[in-house]
Amino acid sequence: MLSKLHHVKSLNRLFEQAYINRMPFKSILIVPLVLQFCGSVGLIGYVWLHSRQEAVKDLAIQLEKEICDRIEHHLEQHLITPQQINQVNWDLMQVGLLKHTDVEATENYLGKQMQFFHIHYNKFANPKGEFIGVQRLDNGRLLIKEVSQKKGIGKLYVYATDSQKNHTHLQEVKNYDPRLETWYINAVNLGKPYWSQISAWEKKPEVLSISSSSPLYDHTHKLVGVVGIDLILSHIRNFLGNLNVGQGGRIFILERSGLIVADSKNQPPYSMIQGQAKRLLAVDSQDELIKLTTEYLLKRFGSLGFIVGKQQISFSTTQGRYFVQVKNWRDDIGLDWLIVVVVSEADVIQQINANNNTSFLLSIAAFLAVTQLGILTTRWLLKQILRLNQSTKKITSSIWEPTGEISPVKKLGILTYPFNYMEKQLQRSITTWQAKQRFLNKSLGNSQIQPSKLLAVTPVEIAHHAHMNYISQQMLAEGMVAEFSAEQLLEIYRIYLAETKQQNRSGDGKRLVVRERLSGLRALPGESINLDNLEIPQPQQMIAPEALTMPIMGESEQIDLAIATATDITQGKQADRLLAEYNRLLESQVKKRTQELLKVIQKLQTTQKQLIQSQKIAARGRIAAERANRAKSQFLANMSHELRTPLNAILGFAQVMSHDSSLSAEHQENLAIINRAGEHLLNLINDILEMSKIEAGKTTLNINSFDFIRFLGNLEEMLRFRAAAKDLQLVFEYAPNIPQYVQTDESKLRQVLLNLLGNAIKFTQQGIVTLRVRLESGDWGIENEHQSCQSLIFEIQDTGPGIAPQEIDLLFEAFGQTETGRNSQQGTGLGLAISRKYVQLMDGDITVTSTLGEGSKFTFDIQIHPASASEVKQQQCQDQIVGLAPGQPEYRILVVDDARDNRLVLVKLLTSIGFVVKEATNGQEAIAQWMEWQPHLIFMDMRMPVMDGYEATRVIKAQEKNYFNPLLQLACQCSTMPLGINSNTIIIALTASAFEEERQNILSTGCDDFIRKPFTKEVLLKKVSEHLGVEYINQVDSLQTAVINPTTEIFSTEAELMWHLSQMSPQWLANIRHAAASCSDDMILQLLEQIPPEKSPCFQLLRDLANNYQFEKIMELLTTNAE
Structure with missing residues (x-):
């Protein structure tokens, strides 16, 4: 370091x-x-x-936020007007300043309000049928519309007015009852302010308006009237058009249904269909960007109804990239709109580039200014410094002049002032020194004291040309040697240079001091010398002196002599050498440690880089996996909807047609084929979706208690006929200690066993298929009843072709198949993968052992809990429903679905039972039908255009919640009124989604129940019975009546039926019983083809029972016949 x-x-x-x-x-x-x-x-x-890309995004987001805030503020300011007017009206009525019975005063008051508020239509109606309306025309004039008792209830008088709002002439008289208007009825029913649907004017379709109605009550909460206010939405469109969002950007406002409220490009908000103006959906907009943005929102969120709060997204098109901010805006009385701001990346970059050019020019100007300022400042500083330089040169020439005035700059002034002071002090010191030197020289010359005496008592080594003191003699180890030259003195006294590379050496190899470096000789010319690099050898050690030599001046100011002093610094030199050696050693150690530390740091840096790189790779992988999962979930959801919707129609119509007793056996067989193919496709879809749920970790157990012995018995009966058809022996072996009642997921266990046993039967051509069931250890006796759980082991063994060792690992992979499976061209390869996941969910696992040519054995275990007989629900056979039980009211059911085929299936199924059914194709029609017809139950499809089922359900439930019956009675003073609102309408959702989270979303909107497509007739009617308490007539009852009742068209007596059955072969009867026990309607229908034509009544009866899954009834009839 x-x-x-x-x-x-x-x-x-x-x-x-x-x-x-x-x-x-x-x-x-x-x-x-x-x-x-x-x-x-x-x-x-x-x-x-x-950071340009992030800056572009941040700038776009900031711009979108500012625009959204301004739009929100504008909407709040303008759309709050009706609430303000209503509050003022209510306050005036409470204090008695406004009397609704005074028509003329009310008219004047409403006219005044038109002056102060920017509204189009202000109206008031009371329960008596009186009405006052003030409408603003395009020219600013007002129209007065009036219905009064004085002129007759039901007659509307329309008056033109002048600029002073006085009546000028009567324009029109027509029939009109305000109590029949929607704005009046809905306000009364809801009991609070509400907004109407946005509508386009009939004569001016480019004008959109919205109406707000509010009921007014007196202090006893008695209805005194309804105030209605119409607002034109063109001001919103104009406001959006004035906002600057760039050439490539758009601003538009949507309803949850997707209809356009306003946009910044002033596109027509309607389209003409058969001469009528209909509002446009955003996906049908003539503006391509609005259309693409809405389509992306629907693709991203599934429905506009799912957008909550503020969402920030971006998407790309062929025109470039766009940043989108969607914000949900609501008010207190029901408006629920979406503000959409779209900013083009190209517009933002263009603005940034313009700012960059300006910044570049400013930077160049600033550079030039800084450079010029530096030049001027430098010139001024040099001027000040040069003055000091000139003064210094004069001092060296012994010219003593003042430096000049002090610089106004503080730092330079501080420098100039000491310089002037130093110059004066230096001049004074030199003069004093010269005087003292002259005095000393004179005194020295006159002194009578001998130099030798003075030098002898000096405590340091002092050498004179003619004398050495005692210290000098000790250092040199010699006396005074006279009359020798300087070179001879160096040899005699052996004075050496220390730590030099001089080549002038003595005879013993020591490095002698050269003559010219002697301090005395160097001092004679007038130089003061200080040497510390000399060495003088002594017998015991080497002495290191420090020599100081000074010249002595005579009276004539000439150098007379030089005095040299020396101090012994040997110990100091030794300490310096030790310190230098220690520093060298320390430096070496520090260098070594530093190198080691650098190596460690490099390793740590390398490890850190690798770790950061691994984290980046893992993060990218995680992001990619999340995107893939979202894409897969979206794809599966769309696939589920697109496949289940037509399957619902296919299977539904197959069920409807199978109940037609007039169809021939061939047609019934064709329907059975359609039904089997549809169910096979449905099972395939369910397997794929189930595998997706398993991979996402969303599959859970549904634990229930059931009779395990009966469960195995039903399973054996179900598979026995399939095994017998291939001449295979099916063997079920139970350990004697297995429990009868257990707790686990019965459905998943059944699917696992059906998959494994079905595969064994499918791939085994001859021999035996065996199922063994046993407990892992111990007995289930009384001592085990209170155990928390125990392991149950299943073994499925066959004598099939076996599985190659290299293919065993592929068995449990999704879509993995063995060579035998591929050759059979059956199955999808999902059954074993799903089975293994189910077993693992039940705290077990599946293993397989196999030998080619001998067979395979699958073993798995699950954890089960004990159960008691009281916890097991008794299973009852579901009889075929043929109609409503007598003595019940008329039930009204509304079917809402945009797919005509699906509506037709539901209508046929429900009307065949006896329900009164109506249809609607979207949410808006459903709300209108609900308000007009008041159904008891609604089957609501959730994905529809115009208005989806989510929004329609929310609207219906909200209106039911706010229903107030006394207000309705006040409104019903006319002969024609809608039915009373049913405050308990049941809504059952119909969806093609197979995901559980979709169920939660649907129920959270207010739906009472949930049915997945495709559904069966039994499930549909069961839901109706659960929610409405409907009672049905079952086919078993009618069949029993048909057998016993002499008037029955099929058999006159039960004995006749038994006689017909007794004519069939025992083997055929046994096969029918096995098919019924295995719940296989396909096998029963195949066997019924063997009935001769003369026994067609018997064929018809058994066919109806099989088509309606009345397998227990078939077994009962065949058992009676056998007895």
Whole structure:
């Protein structure tokens, strides 16, 4: 470390000698100033260029925030007007200054309000049917519209006015009852202020308006009337157009439904369809950027209804990159809009480039100014310093003159004042010294004291040409030797140079002092000499003296002699040598340690760089994985919706048609094929989605208690017929100590066993398929009833072709298949992967052993908990529903779906049972139907155009929550009014999403329940029964009646049915029983084809039972026949 500092100092000295010492003083002052300025400006420019991308983004975000804040402030200021007017009106009525019964006074008051507030239409109606309206025309004049008891309720009189708002003439009389208007009815029903839907004027479709209505009550909370205020939204469009967002930017406001409220480019907010103006959706906008931005928002969030708070995003198109800020704006009475600000990156960069050019020109001007200022300052400083230089030269020439006036600069003034003082002191000292020297010379010459006596008593070594004192003799170890030359004296006294490289050596090799370096000789010309590099040898040691020689002046101011003194500094020299050796050793150790430390630091720096690089790679990998997961989730969600929606129609219509008893056996078989293919595709979709959920760690266990022995029995019956069809022997072996009632996920355990046993049966051509079940250890007896859990082991063994060792690792990978599986061209390779994940969820694992040509054995274990018989729910056979039970009210059900096929399926299923059903294609139609028809239950699709199911559900639930029945009674004084609002309308969501988080989102909007597409008729009707308490007639009841009732068209008596069945072969009856026990409708339908035509009634009965999954009823009939 010390050596490095030494090298740095050496480099600094070299630099000063090579450059600084040679540079002019002007350059020394100007160049650093200019370099500092250029360095600062350059560094700022470098940092700015490297952070330009972030600066562009930050500037865009700042611009978007400022614009959003201004828009919010403008909306709040303008749209709060109706609330302010309503509050003022309510206050005036409370204090009695405004009386709603005085029509003329009310008219004048509303006209005054039109002067003070920027509103288009101000109106008031009361429960009696009286109405006052003041409308502003384009020319600023007002129209007065009036319905009064005096002129007759139901007749609207329209008057033109002059500039003083006086009636001029009657323009029109028409029939009108304000109590039938939506603005009146909704305000009364809600009992609070509300906003209407935005609408385009019929005659001027470019004009959008919105109406706010508010009910007014007296101190007893009795309705006294409703105030309505219409606002034109053109001012919002004009305000947005005045905001500067750049040539490539856009500002627009959307409703949650996607309809445009206003935009900064003043695009037409409507389109003409069949001569009528309809508001435009943002995705249909003529402005390409508005359209692309909205499409990206829908793609990013799934629905505009999911955007909450403020969202900052960016996207790229062929035109460049855009920064988007979306902010949700709401008011206190129901408006819920989205403010969208789009800033073009190109606009921001253009502004930045313009600022850069200006900054560059300013930097050049500043550079020139700094340089000129440095030159002027340097000239002035040099002028002051040169004055001091001239004074110094005069002093060296013994010219004593004052320096001159003191510089006004503080630092230079401080320098000039001491210089003048020093000059005077130096002049005084030289004069005094010269006088003393003359006096001493004179005194010395006259002195009678012998020099030898004076020198002898001096305590230091003193040498004179003719005398040596005692100390000198001790040092030189010789007496005074006279009449010898200087060279001879050097040889006699052996005075050597210490630590030099002089080549003048004595006979013994010592380095003698050359004659010219003797201090006495060097002092004679007038030089004072101080030497400390001499050595004088002694018998015991080498003495190191420090010699000081001074010349002595005579009276004639000539040098008469020189006196030399010497001091013994041997111990000091030895201490210096020890210190130098210690420093050398210390420097060596420090250098060594420093090198070792540098190596450690280098290793640490290398490790740190590697660690940082690894962290960056891991971070990039994590970000990439998160993006991939989001993309995969979005893809799976879209795939689920796009596949499940048509599958719902396919399977739904197959169910509807299968209930038609007039279809032939061939058509029924065709429907069965369609149903099987659809269910196979649905299972494939479910497997893929389930695998995705497993990979995302979102799969959980649904623990339930069940009868394990019965579970295994049903499983055996389900698979036995499939094994018998291939002449395989299916063996289930239970250990005697397995429990009867257990707790675990029954559904996932069934799927695992069906996958493993199904694969064993599918790939085994002959032999046996065996399932063994046992406890890991111990018994489940009474002593084990209170155990927390125990391991249950399953073994599935077959005599199939076996699995190659190199393929075993592929078994449990997603979409992995063995050679045998690929040759069979069956399955997707997901079954075993899902099974293993399920087993691992149940705290177990799957292993496999296999031998080619002999078979395979799969073993897995799960953890189970004990259960009691009371905890097990008794399973009941679900009978086919054929209609509503008698004595029930009429149930109204609304079906809302944008897909016509899906609506038709629901309508056919529900009307066939006896429900009254209506349809709607989007959320807006659903709200209108709900308000007009008041259904008991709504089946609501969640993804629809115009207004989705989320928003429609929120609106309906909000209106139900704020319903106040007494106000409705006050409003219902006319002959034609909508039905009373049902405050308990049930909304069941229909969605094609298979993700659990979607279920939570849907229920959080207010939906009462949730059904996934595709659904079955049984699930649909079960949900209706749960929420409405509907009672049904089951087909089993009708079948039993048909068997016993003599009027039945199929069989006149039960004995006739038994006789028909007894004519079939025992083997056929046994196969039918096995198929029913395995719950396989496909196998039953295949066996029914063997029934001869003369027994068609028997075929029809069994076919209906199979199509409606009445397997227990089939087994009951066949068992009765066997007895």
